Amino acid sequence: MFIESFGIDSFVLLGGLLLICGVIVAKFSNKLGLPSLVLFILVGMIIGSDGLGIVYFDNMNTAQLIGIMALIIILFEGGMQTKWATVRSVALPSLSLATFGVLLTSGIVGYIAYLLFDVTLLEGLLFGAIVGSTDAAAVFAVLKERNIKAKMGATLEAESGTNDPMAVFLTLAFIELILIDGSTIWGLIPSFFWQMGLGLAFGLILGKIASVSINRIKLDSSGLYPIFSLAFALLSYSVTQVAGGSGFLAVYVAALVIGNSELTYRYSIFQFNEGFAWMSQILMFIILGLLVFPAQVFTMNIILNGLLLSVVLIFVARPIAVYLSTIGMNYSNKEKLFLSWAGLRGAVPIVLATFPVVAGIEKGQLFFNVVFFIVLTSTLLQGSTISYVAKKLKLTGPKKDTPHHSIELISIGKANAEMVQFQTNQDSAFVGKKLHELDLPNEVTISAMVRDEELITPYGETEVLAGDFLYILVASKHKEKIFKMMETKKRPGTA
The missing domain is CATH 1.20.1530.20 (Na+/H+ antiporter like fold)
Known part of the structure; x- marks a missing residue:
């Protein structure tokens, strides 16, 4: 094997080069079809x-x-x-x-x-x-x-x-x-x-x-x-x-x-x-x-x-x-x-x-x-x-969106709080409402929003649109309630 022929240092070098090559290959594989x-x-x-x-x-x-x-x-x-x-x-x-x-x-x-x-x-x-x-x-x-x-x-x-x-x-x-x-x-x-x-x-x-x-x-x-x-x-x-x-x-x-x-x-x-x-x-x-x-x-x-x-x-x-x-x-x-x-x-x-x-x-x-x-x-x-x-065959679904901006999502164990991510869609009850109109518990804050690849600092008058990524800081005791709110759909006929 290579390690026996060229030594440990060369083997480590090869491993690093192969991983870099693998990452680059993964990046361009879709473009190559x-x-x-x-x-x-x-x-x-x-x-x-x-x-x-x-x-x-x-x-x-x-x-x-x-x-x-x-x-x-x-x-x-x-x-x-x-x-x-x-x-x-x-x-x-x-x-x-x-x-x-x-x-x-x-x-x-x-x-x-x-x-x-x-x-x-x-x-x-x-x-x-x-x-x-x-x-x-x-x-x-x-x-x-x-x-x-x-x-x-x-x-x-x-x-x-x-x-x-x-x-x-x-x-x-x-x-x-x-x-x-x-x-x-x-x-x-x-x-x-x-x-x-x-x-x-x-x-x-x-x-x-x-x-x-x-x-x-x-x-x-x-x-x-x-x-x-x-x-x-x-x-x-x-x-x-x-x-x-x-x-x-x-x-x-x-x-x-x-x-x-x-x-x-x-x-x-x-x-x-x-x-x-x-x-x-x-x-x-x-x-x-x-x-x-x-x-x-x-x-x-x-x-x-x-x-x-x-x-x-x-x-x-x-x-x-x-x-x-x-x-x-x-x-x-x-x-x-x-x-x-x-x-x-x-x-x-x-x-x-x-x-x-x-x-x-x-x-x-x-x-x-x-x-x-x-x-x-x-x-x-x-x-x-x-x-x-x-x-x-007409079996395609909605385009899969992923956020291009990275906000560190962590569980703050000592503070007993977590940062959770949620993406809205046309049916979300949040859509069309301003942040101050959302019935959020006191210990819940929408800390950031990503819209069309741009980071937005939210405030009370900020309106939630379909496709927005919301980053919500929530006390652990309210997490289940927030998840239920995020899963709530608009009522039929609601704009």
Whole structure:
């Protein structure tokens, strides 16, 4: 490896340069029309042994460990950002896609792999299981800040956050069936319900414990709260795995519970986890790019068979899985078509593709190379056209606005007060009123407003307009009342 050849200082220099490169790539990925994860992978391939030869890396065990750690962080951040009120309405179809949909996709792709390669049916189904799930890292990254209809975005995010456990279970199950004599598929069914049940239970319990602990334990530094929350993500995964459950499911469920709870230092926690998730994505995809040897992947056999499997996955298996998994669930044909197209593959299939290699499956390296090619095809073709397809199908929603001005949002623990953020819209009861007309409690102050990218110092005669960002300093005892006021809608017929 690089560290052995060039020393620690050079290795640290390379790490810093790669992170800078990753940030720049993320900045310009939308302008280039490509998902950032593809560019991260390309960076890894360029500096790898078949590129510039700066780093030689072929350790599947290390890559697997880094991939799992990164996925925990990415799932945790994605789950915390997911609003339960939005997900609740699409919980049933998302779970159907995450279980029955993954099973259908894996079966169809696995059978085609069995026909294409010189492998047994079980080995073909193992390949199908590896690419059967959509990828949380890819979906979260591609949908972030894109104006996709809320229902579609929620369905895809909930599906991608909960279908990893199914793919992991199927992958490990088929490896066991291949390597261990006497194993039967029927004997694995109880194991599936046990793993999913434990994952759900541990996620709910640890998520609640984390929420209460963050609010009750007074730490000396505000910077410790984000680390404290992240520790529960790692704890959720590890404890659940040791108990024989699905660690990924536990992480996502715990994140949902924590993210939808009222937290002290909420914004510090969210900002830290968002930044750490980006760093994890950059590191994970560059490592996966390093792990790939282009000379092995881009051969005529891999390209032809990979393209054929990609076509089957994108245009046959995924649509069939979506249409059958959402029968009777109030999705239009356009919505089903979009869900079919937005089934991105990403880091999870590549990480899962290391499992057969580590386990010693004969065709493991072949599977890894083909899976990598399929992931590249999926992200390049589907990831770069999601916004276009949504627009053509008329499934775009309001443009997602984010404030361009940074006001430090903190929980002032000793003062028992918090600064909260709220963006108004046309239906908000606040809109059209002057600040002195708002029935705010005495210990509540609107400290600042951002309108059209300009910071406004508010006073009594300042009128609230749709789209304004309000920064409200509120005593903790009035926080619940303020949240209810912010959620209040205008009465019908009110100007």
